[in-house]
Amino acid sequence: MALPAASQTASPSTTTTQPSHILPAPFTNSQLELLTQGAEALVYRTHFLTPNTPVVLKYRPPKPYRHPILDKRLTKLRILAEARVLVRVRKEGVPVPAVLGGDWDNGWLMMEFVEGKTVRRVLDEWVERGAFKEERSASIPEEGEGDNDAGKQNQGGGGGDGEILDLMRRIGRAVAKLHDLAVCHGDLTTSNLMLRAPPPPKEEASPEGSSQKPLAGRQTVSTMREAAMSGEEPPVAAPSKVEPARDSSLAGDIVLIDFGLAAQATKQSQDEDRAVDLYVLERAFAATHPSAEYLFQEVLKAYGESFSDAKRVLKRLADVRLRGRKRSMIG
Amino acid sequence: MIALGLEGSANKIGIGLISHPSPTSPPIVLSNLRHTYISPPGTGFLPKDTAIHHRAWVVRLVKQAVRQAGVRIADIDVICYTRGPGMGPPLQSVALAARTLALLWGKPLVGVNHCVGHIEMGRAITHASNPVVLYVSGGNTQVIAYSANRYRIFGETLDIAIGNCIDRFARTLMIPNDPFPGYNVEQFAKRGSGYLVDLPYTVKGMDCSFSGPLAAADILAREVVEGRLRKEGEGEEGELVTREDMCFSLQETIFAMLIEITERAMAHVGSTQVLVVGGVGSNERLQQMMGLMARDRGGTVFATDERFCIDNGIMIAHAGLLEYGTGVTTKIEDSDVTQRFRTDEVYVGWRDD
Known part of the structure; x- marks a missing residue:
């Protein structure tokens, strides 16, 4: 079954019709x-x-x-x-x-400018392809029909389990690297993680013809990025069907963006702030799809292995989960 | 259906009667009475003294409210009281009165969350259907949005409430508490020269903190009282900073913090309506700033006047009656009070959007 991913996500609003400012x-x-x-x-x-x-x-x-x-x-x-x-x-x-x-x-x-897609978009597409593992069954990356039994794992091709788990590990390591510097992002959602598209291989020309390709590619990426950042559905021409394999690939580096709320954590607050970062990311994963939760476990695993304070942060994360982001307080 | 509401979570005791003629028609306010415990300048209201005040006034106000509403006791369907959050002793005093009335008249009882009372009253008065709510008062500072039968807190203060910040600052400057300190600070601010004293601006993501701005303003205010603080860049002979300038600067700084987190919440949930409730919501400068922000976003501000903005019994009666309409009552043995009662703990069974 291919669930429409957008119905699961909270949609941050942005109307593009709003008057833009004079720059x-x-x-x-x-x-x-x-x-x-x-x-x-x-x-x-x-x-x-x-x-x-x-x-x-x-x-x-x-x-x-x-x-x-x-x-x-x-x-x-x-x-x-x-x-x-x-x-x-x-x-x-x-x-x-x-x-x-x-x-x-x-x-x-x-x-x-980071060429690529947000992890939110990547996850949504991955879910749409029906590649998620539900109740221990992996589905075929077609339309996701008939994914009932079959305990097999889809290892090959774009959207295989191995590839997505590797992506999760890259996310975990990237966040860990930031946290190791005692810097906290402050708004660590899947929309603020980019998967940088690897440079196109020079030899493999795509079947559409090379003269047309850069333009088409650029348009796809930018419109999808815009849609992803404003939380909208992707443009009508669903790119996953006719796209070249490269675009559904999960290869590439993770890049963290939007440091508008980032701060150097103090010694006293650093574990809390780091744990809240992870908690916010976890919520963003959960909002994408219920089955994305096991993916997040892989993020945490890689995070936990990446720097010395990580174990303490993960312990703190358990506390943060119990009370939510907010402490219980008067009023 | 008619409800009697009793509110006493802070220094005001409010008694009101409201009628809901039918689920589709707007509620009718039958009476709305309030009495405020005002402490001398330089002091705040202590829980014990506030409770004594409420005990002294509750019977008088209930009698008067029922008389003014022109209803018989038999017409009242339910007694609603503030269960929390608030100060313990005043809450207890008023809850005791509510229990007594319920037993005396044989009426069901509904314990109401004070914050939800404010939100529901604001919605009813302004007809804002699904706004982002900024709830700002002496004890609370929250940015709230409704989702799936809960009023969810998007941002809030990490320490003291904004009203508490203003009240305590007023004490430092010995500004009178009558009618309420925030009103007097607002009048001082209006008379300021427009000079802005640099104060900490403490927004952390969706949350904010007011203890830092207060501490800084308090230190500077003492210098102002002693006539030692001069305007920046004017040297030894520079013009003195006045109490009016201090009030202006504090308001400008902490209100900007509120507007910023409210705007963030609006951007997040995609709402263009914003509703301001709570005592601080009656501040005209705050309403003006909110208006400017909303205009830029193509949105609308909804605010109520002091009858409904400031704590009152009507809002408790209104929210309690909504809950009563869904079949919920509070048993006498469960009719306790709590100082900690978060807005998102309440299941909002009366909304189905």
């Missing part, structure tokens, strides 16, 4: 493609120096409700904080987008 120079709205609009920032795709160097532009517009001095202070603080944490963790080898430029007075930060 500070040197940016003009003409070369911008709105990727997502959060409460704090607008995220655009544009290019830098050359037309084929895509970049992400994160713009924090002034908030009219805030006192202008306070607004300036916060914007500067946040842009600098995000840039600093990105630069620092990247230097230490955590896979995050490179910072290319920024202007805190005008409220923008420019980063490397």
Whole structure:
């Protein structure tokens, strides 16, 4: 059975019809493609120096409700904080987008564009392909009909169990690497994890013809990314059917994005903050599909083996699970 | 159906009667009375003294409310009281009165969550169907959204409530508690020069913290009282920062924090409606800031006036009657109170969206 994944997920809203803001120079709205609009920032795709160097532009517009001095202070603080944490963790080898430029007075930060899909999208597609293991039965990656008995494991091909578990281990290791630096992401959802598409193999030309391919590929990825980030259903032309095998492949590096809420944890709070990061990620997995839960176990396993404090964090995670993210408190 | 509601979780005792003529028509407020325990400037209300106040007023107010509503005792279907959250002794006093009335008149009893009372009253008054709710008062600060029969908390304070922050700041500046400290701080802020004193801004994801801004504002306020704090960049002979400037700066800073987490919740759940409830919700500057935020998002702000914003008996009667309508009552032996009663613990059986 192929469950519609979107019905399981909480859908963060974004209407693309909303009026976009006037951007500070040197940016003009003409070369911008709105990727997502959060409460704090607008995220655009544009290019830098050359037309084929895509970049992400994160713009924090002034908030009219805030006192202008306070607004300036916060914007500067946040842009600098995000840039600093990105630069620092990247230097230490955590896979995050490179910072290319920024202007805190005008409220923008420019980063490397990560070509690929969000893990949320990857998981949704994987579920749609019917590749999830339900009640110990693995289904065939067709439409998912007749997946009742059959205790067999589908190892080969895109969407096999082995491949997805390997992806989970890469996620666990990437998060562990960040946490090992005592940096906590603050909003670690599957939408903020990207699977970077591996560079296309030069020899294998796709059957559609090489002249058409880059454009088609680019459109697919960007529209899907936009859809994924705004929590919408993918565009009508379901790409999983006619897509070249590469696009359903689970190969590639995990890249952590959106460090708007990231913070250096203090000694006292670091286990709690790390555990909350994992808890938020666990909730995001659970929201994708009930059967995605066993996948998350693999994330935790890899996380647990990756750095010295991890065991303590996992123990703390059990506490966080019991009480939810929120402590019980007066009021 | 008619309900009598008794509220006494903090320094106000509120008694009200409400009628729900039918499930489809809007509720009718029959009476809504309140008396507030006001402590002298520089002090807060202590639980023990507040409980004494409530005990002294409850009989008078119930009599008056029933008379004003023009109903007979026999017409009342259910007695509703605040079960929590709140201060223990005042809650106990009012719950005792509710139990007594229930036994005396032979009526069923319903224990109501104070926060849910605020939300339901706000929805009923404003007709906001499914808003993100900002609940801000002296004891509570929560951003709430409804999902699957629960009012879920998206963000909240990590330490003290915003109203508590304002009240305690008012004490430092010896601002009177009558009619309530937040109102007086608001009036001071309106008279400020617009100069913004730098205070900590503490938003952590969906949550915020008010103890840091309060501690910083308190330290600066003492310097203001002693006439030692001058405006930044104006040197030794610079203009003095006034109490008005301090009130303005505190409001600007902590209200911006509230709006930010509310906006985040709206973006997350995809709602364009926002409902402000609780005593701090009557602040005009907060309502204005919320309006500016909502306008940018193409949304609408719903707010109520002080009759329904500030703690009252009507909201308890209203929420209790909704729950009573689903067949839920509280047995006398279970009719306790609790200081810790989270909004999301209540099963909202009366909504089916």
